[in-house]
Amino acid sequence: MTGAMSMNLRGVLAIFAAEMARTRRTILQSVATPVLTTALYFIVFGSAIGSRIQQVGGVSYGAFIVPGLMMLSLLTQSISNASIAIYFPKFTGTVFEILSAPLSYVEVVVGYVGAAATKSVVIGLIILATAALFTPVRVLHPFWMVAFLLLTSVAFSLFGFIVGVWAKNFEQLAIIPALIVTPLTFLGGAFYSIDMLPPAWRTVSLFNPVVYLVSGFRWSFYGLGDVSVQASLGFTAAFIVGCLLFLWWIFRTGWRLKS
Helix, strand or coil: CCCCCCCCHHHHHHHHHHHHHHHHCCHHHHHHHHHHHHHHHHHHHHHHHCCCCCEECCEEHHHHCHHHHHHHHHHHHHHHHHHHHHHHHHHHCCHHHHHHCCCCHHHHHHHHHHHHHHHHHHHHHHHHHHHHCCCCCCCCCHHHHHHHHHHHHHHHHHHHHHHHHHCCCHHHHHHHHHHHHHHHHHCCCCCCCHHHCCHHHHHHHCCCHHHHHHHHHHHHHHCCCCCCHHHHHHHHHHHHHHHHHHHHHHHHHCCCCCC
């Protein structure tokens, strides 16, 4: 293993480049799918619902849902990219070559998670550009928009890496994004403000972690948020720390990596 203070950049870049090359082989699917999905959301939500809800907090409904659309894609893409990246080496048995390579566990995670987060950020920006074709979009706090974009991508790429290690088959690989993350996103204020809900349901929504992600991201666009920015940043930081601690335990014990 390399020393704790020096990083094997060549090894990290090798993993990063291999993952990015895999994406380039499916570039049409990687780009076309989010663009088409975004267009459909605007047709369904922007036109059908937007005709009934003109504005939310002084922002047109079409513009209001842009951060939610981006967040939905960021969460699903980050988890999918990172989980598939580590699952396939497990599936083919090449994970043992990675574990025996002159790379620390930190370097392995940085390579895979860095590539997954990069792909998610690119997809998020593509969705933003696509959304701008349908509705005027303004970003009041560009620094914080980029910060939330990067932090969310890294956080859920780390989570996706954990999912990929945990999964024993393709069904388990897909179950977390499909049955947990996507419903939580739809119920987390991606397409509405939780202030529009009855008080009891609003209180319940505050236990949904996605609320804090969507709220902080939307605040960076329009200065609107269902919860404070500090709460959004605090949750994101806590989630990253939790994932890092769990990954430390995985590599320390070899759970589902060496068995």
